[in-house]
Amino acid sequence: MSDVITVVAIVKVKPGHEAEVAQAMTDCVAASRAEAANSQYIPHQDLENPHTFVFTEKWASPQALADHMETPHFKEMAARFEGKLAAPLEVYTLRPLPGV
Numbered sequence: 038m039s040d041v042i043t044v045v046a047i048v049k050v051k052p053g054h055e056a057e058v059a060q061a062m063t064d065c066v067a068a069s070r071a072e073a074a075n076s077q078y079i080p081h082q083d084l085e086n087p088h089t090f091v092f093t094e095k096w097a098s099p100q101a102l103a104d105h106m107e108t109p110h111f112k113e114m115a116a117r118f119e120g121k122l123a124a125p126l127e128v129y130t131l132r133p134l135p136g137v
């Protein structure tokens with residue numbers, strides 16, 4: 038079985054901070070995609086609830102995700118989120134079911 042994982046991270050933002058959070062997410066994209074262990078890094082904004090953002094990511098392994106979370110660009114984005122989130126981040130680390 039491959040160690041590749043998919044990450045879905047849900048970011049709920051306080052009203053009025055959507056543009057700032059969206060910019061912080063966008064600013065993190067290029068450096069994250071440049072990481073050798075990353076094959077997908079896409080931030081989204083919910084069409085029905087503009088206060089909700091969702092990252093979909095693919096990493097070569099759980100360790101690759103852990104390494105990503107220690108990078109300067111990830112830490113900068115997290116710092117820019119401070120005081121702007123309506124709830125803690127929800128992070129789901131997923132593997133495909135066997136045989137799929």
